[in-house]
Amino acid sequence: MQELERAGIPAVFRAGPDLFAQPEVLLFVGALGRMVEMPVFLGAQWGTSLPARIQSVLACQPNPDDVIRTACTVLRASGLPMKSNAADHLLRVTGLIQSRLKGEPVSGFDGITTPSLVAWLRGKNKLRRVFPQQLFQWLLAEADVQAWDTATPRSVSAMFHLGQLSKLIKGLETPGWSDPSDFKYQVIALSLWGSDNGRTDEAPLLVPPDAVMISTVHSAKGLEYPVVFLADVCSQRFPSSRARTTPSLPFGTPFQQLANVPALADNANYDDERRLMYVALTRAERYLFVSKSGSKMSQFFRELTALFPQVGGIVSTTPATVPQSVEYRPCAYDAATLRLVTSFSDLRYYLECSHDFYLRKVLGFAPTIDQAFGYGRGVHNLMRAIHSDPKRWAALDGPGLARELQGLIKQGLFYLRYTTGEPRDNMERRAVQIVSDYVRRYAGELSTLNFEPEREFETLLEAEEVLISGAIDVIRLDNPPRVTLVDFKSGHAESDVSSKLDEAEMKLQVSLYGLAAKRELEYDPEQGLVRYLGEDDKTKQELAVPLDNEALAEARKVVVDTAKLIRDRKFHAGPTRKPRDERLPSRCGECDFRAFCGQQAARDFRKPSRK
Numbered sequence: 001m002q003e004l005e006r007a008g009i010p011a012v013f014r015a016g017p018d019l020f021a022q023p024e025v026l027l028f029v030g031a032l033g034r035m036v037e038m039p040v041f042l043g044a045q046w047g048t049s050l051p052a053r054i055q056s057v058l059a060c061q062p063n064p065d066d067v068i069r070t071a072c073t074v075l076r077a078s079g080l081p082m083k084s085n086a087a088d089h090l091l092r093v094t095g096l097i098q099s100r101l102k103g104e105p106v107s108g109f110d111g112i113t114t115p116s117l118v119a120w121l122r123g124k125n126k127l128r129r130v131f132p133q134q135l136f137q138w139l140l141a142e143a144d145v146q147a148w149d150t151a152t153p154r155s156v157s158a159m160f161h162l163g164q165l166s167k168l169i170k171g172l173e174t175p176g177w178s179d180p181s182d183f184k185y186q187v188i189a190l191s192l193w194g195s196d197n198g199r200t201d202e203a204p205l206l207v208p209p210d211a212v213m214i215s216t217v218h219s220a221k222g223l224e225y226p227v228v229f230l231a232d233v234c235s236q237r238f239p240s241s242r243a244r245t246t247p248s249l250p251f252g253t254p255f256q257q258l259a260n261v262p263a264l265a266d267n268a269n270y271d272d273e274r275r276l277m278y279v280a281l282t283r284a285e286r287y288l289f290v291s292k293s294g295s296k297m298s299q300f301f302r303e304l305t306a307l308f309p310q311v312g313g314i315v316s317t318t319p320a321t322v323p324q325s326v327e328y329r330p331c332a333y334d335a336a337t338l339r340l341v342t343s344f345s346d347l348r349y350y351l352e353c354s355h356d357f358y359l360r361k362v363l364g365f366a367p368t369i370d371q372a373f374g375y376g377r378g379v380h381n382l383m384r385a386i387h388s389d390p391k392r393w394a395a396l397d398g399p400g401l402a403r404e405l406q407g408l409i410k411q412g413l414f415y416l417r418y419t420t421g422e423p424r425d426n427m428e429r430r431a432v433q434i435v436s437d438y439v440r441r442y443a444g445e446l447s448t449l450n451f452e453p454e455r456e457f458e459t460l461l462e463a464e465e466v467l468i469s470g471a472i473d474v475i476r477l478d479n480p481p482r483v484t485l486v487d488f489k490s491g492h493a494e495s496d497v498s499s500k501l502d503e504a505e506m507k508l509q510v511s512l513y514g515l516a517a518k519r520e521l522e523y524d525p526e527q528g529l530v531r532y533l534g535e536d537d538k539t540k541q542e543l544a545v546p547l548d549n550e551a552l553a554e555a556r557k558v559v560v561d562t563a564k565l566i567r568d569r570k571f572h573a574g575p576t577r578k579p580r581d582e583r584l585p586s587r588c589g590e591c592d593f594r595a596f597c598g599q600q601a602a603r604d605f606r607k608p609s610r611k
Helices: 002-006 017-021 023-035 050-058 064-077 086-101 115-122 132-142 153-173 180-197 253-259 271-281 299-311 344-352 354-362 375-388 390-394 398-413 421-441 443-448 494-499 503-519 549-567 600-605
Strands: 011-013 212-214 225-230 284-290 340-343 450-461 466-479 482-489 524-532 542-546
Touching: 002 153, 011 017, 011 153, 017 023, 017 050, 017 153, 017 180, 023 050, 023 064, 023 086, 023 132, 023 153, 023 180, 050 064, 050 180, 064 086, 086 115, 086 132, 115 132, 132 153, 153 180, 153 354, 225 271, 271 284, 271 299, 284 299, 340 344, 340 549, 344 354, 344 466, 344 503, 344 549, 375 390, 375 398, 375 421, 375 450, 375 466, 375 482, 390 443, 398 421, 421 443, 450 503, 450 549, 466 503, 466 549, 482 503, 503 524, 503 542, 503 549
Parallel strands: 011 212, 225 284, 340 466, 482 524
Antiparallel strands: 450 466, 466 482, 524 542
């Protein structure tokens, strides 16, 4: 990676412990450690432990203060823009956060640029819970990461690594409640586990970053790349000199006999290592380069040297024939080389703001978690149950309907992971109310028609090789193959503020469902209906969406045009839609990443006049 950086070529680690060997990751791990008052990072002084990573990358002591100071110096030397007082500022900010987490009074907010952080620090009530992703994003903002959010090679790799760290931090809060007293141990677990075993989602990226991806063979399983360089196929390394070693297990003889411990070692033919080599070689879609260093030749390299010419490959043994110069050229994709596998939910981020899409879907940053997260999904679960047995539900009276819905909630169909107490009770009551109102309003329809709830689909738009997947909330079987597509919006919960769609977006979403219903499900959709659950204004309870050929053709064109822009990597522009909240000057006020986004629109929104 260092050699690629010297050549001006961006390189990133997507998964694996080497993510924790990046100074930008160590900087924010150090900041997290300091805010929870870790005196020192634990672990061995060798191997892939965090202290060993800190020593090899930063050459400093494994304590948060030294890590923050040294990482700032190293990052500044690497070309990333960092203010001269960046380390001192982060030390002060993490100290204030530390005091707030301990329930101590906090004062002295001069120089803090994030209004929401100041408001949180000023809080007087004892903290009942913390949100790790929110704390991480506040740190990004105070470290002026917005200045890194550019398209230079070093900034691309730095932002990508921070996006992957964001995914790991999301894992801290995904199980549910983060108590302030528990948060320290979550950070300790992240530092101990992440530096040695940290893995982000290894599914194919929606859009790869424009950089060389450095990965272990294990981490590359299931993935493919246009060009693969398999380096260092050397003696004792591949196959590994330890592959045939019988592992030593801390168990007694009876268990070792039961586990057949000798079978855990590779055989004389290195079959396990051969399978791993097969994985490595077959990651390449178009071009494959295999190289070695040193004088000792690997058994596998020798065999490949004989095989390559048989399949049209070239074997070079003379250093003079190996290219001596390395040149950076940005990737160019077309429909023939990259099928875009996406959904309306992904595309809408791009339609609203291409840079939001970039931060979220290319770099991997996770949004902060709302306490009401799960409300919309819970309402949809209840609606799925209603339309799975519509006649029975239509026949229920008011009290009986409410009792049945409460029964579904007790079964777990309305699970609010991040909400407890009175807020949870209020949302449950709200869900029962709006679903009951829906059943009463459409009782005639539910008692006479049949439905297909949550019908999943995939449809391929060949023009740009775009594979759209999703699920239609309900297909109303009017007179098959003539059907009506119904989509529900539960827009009254605060958790849905960021996921509300404007009318044009809703029509596009339902039109995409219409394309899928016609092409893949062999229906003839006559119209789409967007139904707003909980809307009291009768004139706004339903939005009709035409699904004629003209409307479907227009939706198809929007998707194809958007896919082309994504492939061309047109990511660095601000929002293109007006804010949903008319009181806000721009859509940036509703963005999950407004605290550290580097686009000019976000910078303008964060100006002091906005505080």
